[in-house]
Amino acid sequence: MAIKLQVGDCSDILKSVEPGSVDMVYLDPPFFTEKRHRLRNRDRSQEFVFDDLWGCHKKYAEFMALRLKLCRDCLSEEGSIFVHCDPTANHIIRTILDELFGRENFRSEIIWSYKRWSNSKSGLLPSHQNIYWYSKTSSFKFNRIFNGYSESTNIDQILQRRSRDAHGKSIYQRDENGEVVLDDDKVGVPLSDVWEIPYLNPKAKERVGYPTQKPILLLERIIEISTDPGDFVLDPFCGSGTTLVAAHLMKRDGLGIDVSQEAIELAQSRIESPIRSKSNLLEKGRDSYRTADKNAMVLLEGLDLNPVHRNKGIDAILKQTFDGGPVLIRVQRSHESLSEAANSLLKAARKKSCKLPILVKTHSDHDALFSEDTPEGVYVVGSAAMEISGLVEKLTAKVQNKQHFAVHGNTAAELIIQRAVQLKKGPSLL
Amino acid sequence: MAIKLQVGDCSDILKSVEPGSVDMVYLDPPFFTEKRHRLRNRDRSQEFVFDDLWGCHKKYAEFMALRLKLCRDCLSEEGSIFVHCDPTANHIIRTILDELFGRENFRSEIIWSYKRWSNSKSGLLPSHQNIYWYSKTSSFKFNRIFNGYSESTNIDQILQRRSRDAHGKSIYQRDENGEVVLDDDKVGVPLSDVWEIPYLNPKAKERVGYPTQKPILLLERIIEISTDPGDFVLDPFCGSGTTLVAAHLMKRDGLGIDVSQEAIELAQSRIESPIRSKSNLLEKGRDSYRTADKNAMVLLEGLDLNPVHRNKGIDAILKQTFDGGPVLIRVQRSHESLSEAANSLLKAARKKSCKLPILVKTHSDHDALFSEDTPEGVYVVGSAAMEISGLVEKLTAKVQNKQHFAVHGNTAAELIIQRAVQLKKGPSLL
DNA sequence: AAAGTAAATGAATCAGTAA
């Protein structure tokens, strides 16, 4: 069979693996957290418990050094090892790896960064883990992956060919006419060592209830850059078997080892019927969720608020509450009338016991010349553009009135205008 | 003087710093790269050379241990140290820090991640550096920073209050009618330990040609979370002095030390006239790369106007004229006061025989609580954000007045509020 | 009118942290 699973301590089992037969090792060893971890699966039928209690860090270091040495022995000449650590003790493992593989075979510190549930910690919210990549020799296998250029990159510049000037600095090449010279095809930016991959979600179908389960995408990427189909992958702390599931899906062979019988059974069943939940976030991108309009946010700049996505009726919520309820803000879009915008806001506001829904009016309806019905139930606030056009209109009318009806004295319209001007508290102009 | 700079080896100079007098230490020590670094500044007038040649890592460890120990001695009980490392040797420094400060005082591994130009090496593109944060004791100073919620977050749910069910699992609270119960103010998401800050743009004015120069935003954030104004900041390897420039701008005191006379001179001149190139990339996010001027235009969207570039006093001219002259519009910038903006506009208006200069007010000065002097000669128009904060403030005052002084009848404040509310034509609230 | 699809939104949980 392509994928094998064995119950036991890897320090025993690895001795029977043929030296040089493994192309890539991925380890997710126990962390040095000095805590007991406990988790139930979804239907509460099983509880998984494991300890990260080591007493002192020397014991932990010895435990790891022995096993990492055995992993090294299994590796082929072109092979690589990826060791997953958490930020509290990565230096202990890193020091061991430096000694075993040599500083010159350190390839990368991969940062797996993710967003996740916040907590009340005083300090920064931990949201990354480290993966150390060492190769057995300097001639290691590596498959390049390229990504698109960043949005702010000047694509014209990328396409220009470069050369070195007299001082050895890089400059853009020009031909005899002083024109820029275009470069050959550019494939994109090489994969960076910081990987933003969403944390495996509590609700993901992929999740099997086993603690420490890694997103399959993380393992797919590691397998992708370091192995080819048919290569052999080893995971000596395989847990619920994500590494082997990924290897199986990508047509690699492999061996998974774990001390827990339950873990191995779980891994076996996952390999037989792999579930790989597709992530909307990764597939469609973060922007697909973004509904809070960027222009709308600019209008609200300076306010202390939280932008709201995934809600058509609301653009933002003030951080400050009002009368026990949230303050909801909506900006009128260019294509919608004031009453449409108001209805949309009101509908959302009703469910949230909001006592102060605020609508920002950005334009007038064309059919309503002098006044517009103020929508019921929302507070309407004008944008700067609204105020300006109102002001100019009124003052222009006033000037024209002065010219044409100077003898008639105050008309009704003029009285309205005067009041409007007073309200604006503008300086006396005429 | 608030900021002091000294030439010399910090192992000598630190001995004369009073123990417990330093609130925060930031170090960007020489890396253990085994290479000689050489860099010229822009006009090639100066060459900076510094060595990272250590022979063996024990020498490097000794060098660092001695100096880190001295830094620890300077720190106050609430103080913190931030040590900047690169991924090739972070474990050496980390191990020393664990011994000196204790594992229990490890606070965070901060990942500074950035995008940068690709090189051709085989492997992953290095695009992060590590900063280790240790505190002297467990009662450390920390100022919280909150960011917006993720685009994929369901804010409706976030606003609900929660409790525990029989199994101790978290559930959403409901009142006796089965309705959801809303929670108090939501501030946002605590700052994560992965910071994406653009690498200093090679063309940025901030760059002075000194190697390993860090973006000032990075230092500002470290200073922000760990110190208050008036606190004392120490940088024993200050180089071109970014730490001290940031400390100076943020009204902290500080001491910078460097072995190089040139570096100290450079740092001195930077502190005397700090240039802070603000990174558009960071302020507006990678995906909305636009300038402050463009933001001003968004505020004016819907008006029929011609944008004006490269004129400090004017942002736009209405296509419509007023009383034979142009209508000039200026948007108050976030860093300028209303009167500054007004003067700037007036100066430009005079040359253009403008009879209607309009100023858009985007924020209040903090010292002016209730009213601000209206500048003479210009029309002031409020932005939507201004109107909203005014509205919420007034209504909140009204609600509170109702509760506390219900029997007193109309107070002066209430009358003002009522008038304001009438003007807004909002719906009757109470 | 019924069926099928797309979009909106409601719900559940965690190698968390602190008092």
Added chain:
DNA sequence: GTTACTGATTCATTTACTT
């Protein structure tokens, strides 16, 4: 130990829209 807080994510369900 026990209890209270936390928000990003995907799954589930409901609503809206199209054919």
